[in-house]
Amino acid sequence: MSSKKRKWLDEYVQYGFTCKEERDGSQRPQCMICNAKLSNSSLAPAKLKEHFLKLHGDGKYKNTTLAEFKVKRARFDEKATLPVLGFVPIDKPILTASYEVAYLIAKQGKPHTIGETLVKPAALKMASIMLGKAAEDKLSQIPLSNDTISSRIDDMSNDILAQVVADLISSPAKFSLQLDETTDVSNLSQLVVFVRYMKDDEIKEDFLFCKPLTTTTKAVDVKKLVDDFFRDNNLSWNMVSAVCSDGAPAMLGRHSGFGALVKSDAQACVGNKNLASKTGRSTKNRS
Ligand SMILES: [Zn+2]
Incomplete structure (x- = not known):
């Protein structure tokens, strides 16, 4: 050849x-x-x-x-x-790193600015002390600005979504939802929904979607956001085994009625436990 x-x-x-x-x-x-x-x-x-x-x-x-x-x-x-x-465009490992960090930031419900204000400086400091200048320079190329993180989170919700939804529908087991809240630089808060499900005998965890929240958003409004998402993607509450809202806004707390709203739709057990605590935390399962 x-x-x-x-x-x-x-x-x-x-x-x-x-x-x-x-x-x-x-x-x-x-x-x-x-x-x-x-x-x-x-x-x-x-x-x-x-x-x-x-x-x-x-x-x-x-x-x-x-x-x-x-x-x-x-x-x-x-x-x-x-x-x-040493200039643009962004090569693949850098892009991947940027996405992975955005995922972690979203997952922790931290303000998107943390990429620039804490994550990057910390990574650079560690790299320069332990690995040297070349490693530090390399890491410094990872885009982690507030805008980048926000657009990465949007990208993730669009790109990964179709695949994840297909996996959820084809999975024989029910899936769990985790609701979180993240805040961007202008202090606008967003509902971030993660999903944990079985695929090929492995537990996978993925970002499902995020929607803006307002201060007047109530449990019933959040429920509607999820309902709308389910309807648009051919999912149903009957496919849900658990909903966790540990780091989620107070409006989703134990007494907010969100759990009751979900229960009225399905037999899903709604707890305030983090999904990870049930199955052993392992974000490595995310592919
Ligand atoms: Zn062409």
């Missing part, structure tokens, strides 16, 4: 592609319009043209000239070399 690697020709730029070199020296075409990286075997005029016509043929790039694409390529490749110099 390696003997038959295709080679890039500069004329391919007319199809909106540039050339990316892999670590093993092989070349892959990358579309400058949609950033798609194709395989080495697609490094042929017919394939590149097919991609361009099929995906971008109607768009604003339809009449792009060769000269224009050459300019675009120069800029595109320049951008792509920025990471080498």
